[in-house]
Amino acid sequence: MAELAGLPLGTVAGAAARSLALGTAVAAAAGAFGMALAWLTSRTDLPGRRALTGFFSVPYALPPYLLGMAWVVLGNPTVGLLKDWFPSGGIYGLAGMVWVLATVAFAFPFLELRAAFERLDPALEEAARMSGAGPARVFREISLPLLWPSLLNGMVLAFLFSLAAFGVPALIGNPARQYVLTTLIYSQLRVGGMDGLNQGLLLSLILLVMAGAGLALSGWLARQRARRGGTAVSGGKSSRPALVLLGRARVPAAFAAWGFLALAVALPWIALFLSALAPVAGDFRPTAWTLRNLERVLTMADFQEALVNSLLLTLGTATAVVAAGFLLAFLAVRRGSRAASWAITALGAPFSAPGTVVALLLLMGATVAARAGIPVDGPLVLMGAAYALKFAAGAARGIANGFAQVHPSLEEAARISGARTFTLLRTLWFPLLKGTLGAAWLLCALPMLTELTMSVLLTGPGGATLGTVLFQLQEYADQPSAAALAWMLLTVALIVGFATRSREKEA
């Protein structure tokens, strides 16, 4: 049988094909959900569309593997809470992975399209109504062609997100022996030794090529579009758009939209909550409810170590990343520094690359450094470096936008008053950009706190994090404890998500 670096070729090809299928299917599903929901909340008289818009940005803040665990509680073929509602294999398998990832990834096209609908001159759609086209036709022939670039952007983000996903495929694919590239890399690395590392590197190269191909394809499609003159321009007064009256479809549409939210957010939370209270997996009788699971988790030494580690890593790394981003963005935007611009661009690579690849390259680097006699001390250092690399570009770009939005005359006035660079940063830019910096910090800190994909590869003795402890509990089949921890984390994530949800401006 043909082999690739000691791995059966069939295994490699199977995982690669499954990764591609997963990414494509999630992108398609997310595009469909995202487009439908963005149109309903932007252009129709859907009941509660303002509130829905805010809620739909919440799944974005939820670690997908927590939702994956919830769906295992619901759809485990033998002990699942709703096992009768699932096909015979339960939630396990490719379709289950696609569904769970799509309930998070729809937010990428949704948020892109919401912004695009807002920018799109409503008169373009109204002119088509006046020409005699009904709402469905206007959507098909006017809105969709004009919003296509935003839809494509959102779908590419969903594709990259699914390609890089580790937790959900591990929870929902592995039990059905359906491996994707990220889970195969993890299992090869667990074998250990240089062999495992080499195989992992080879597999991550395939992963990287697929991510790059997705980006390149979308860039090419966008350019084709632009060549045909299809760029949407907005202009004129921003009038309140004429809402499409849903009429008889109003109630079913509201059910579908609110129902999707319930399925994506409320049902998983309830599932974890019930499972956290169950004495053993699958026993959901209210009379048997117990707080023992929560107590066991909270007193577990591993959990306490993980909590301290995760908090320290998150606070330290997010703060360092935002501080560095602040300086880089200042130099790039306000001082026109080429080096700083270049650094922000370069950080885009680990930002877009799958976390698994970033972690493996760091592991490789640490191995090389150790051979050269430079010991890289402990898993926490590696994880901190991984988190910083992964999230720096997002922070720096957000902060750079903040700098670009402030009129240069504010800085010029301060300089004329005698302020030097450091004083400028302290007395002008920091107070002006406090909100932006806070948002950037949260945007880094939230995913870091529950990070799994990279942590699971970089962890070691003394290096447990919330993500890795949870993953271990689930793997070693202590499901009630895992559910208790997952429920606590999901609750925290939901609170933060709701508190920071995007709010509709009062029109």
Next chain:
Amino acid sequence: MSELVLTGISKQFGAVKVLQPLSLKVSDDSFVALLGPSGCGKTTLLRIVAGLEAPTEGELRLDGKTLWANGAGLPPEDRGFGMVFQSYAVWPHLTAFQNVEYPLKVSKRLKAQYPDAPSRRAAVERALKLVRLETLGDRYPHQLSGGQQQRVALARGLVMEPPVLLLDEPLSNLDARLRAEMRRELRDLHRSLGITILYVTHDQREAFEMSTRVLVMEAGRIAQDGPPDEVRGNPAPGFVTEFLSEA
């Protein structure tokens, strides 16, 4: 013969009364200018006629056909009005020709009238000729100037041969010279084609140079209604006198 009749039309956004109940008859061949400062409700009135906005109360009829009554009515696509927007609203993914052809392909009434491509082509070419764009049909909007884009929008409205052509501040994004040119052309088109026009503007010059009837609006009410010479020569005391003296 087209006659547009508004009876007791009012509009409220939350607690804000944008339009006081007002009644109005727009008869055939007239060029009616709705003139007033921003926020007076003139655009809302036009959008209610178009069907893009629902009135809070009132009735709307066209030649005896009910467009809106008792809180329900025809959607904009079934009213058959042509409309020209301030922001042009020409579709960037379609050529000038395709923009003008669009209503002929989608409107129920026009589809029957222009069943095939050759008949549509003839109609589109006629409309493009009216706005002097006959040679630019293959261009995309981004290859056209602002004035040319506005002509495409106008042709798209004219091609429908609408009972009433609605225009919402169509010239306010153009520069002064183009505006003067377009004022002349719109007036000539109205005279030669004999179409009925409802025209929203805050610019007195546009109202008085082109229209056959001026409605001055203030705070959701009609402050004065009459032929342009009468309104200009004999403005109603108070708001209208003050508004007209500002120019």
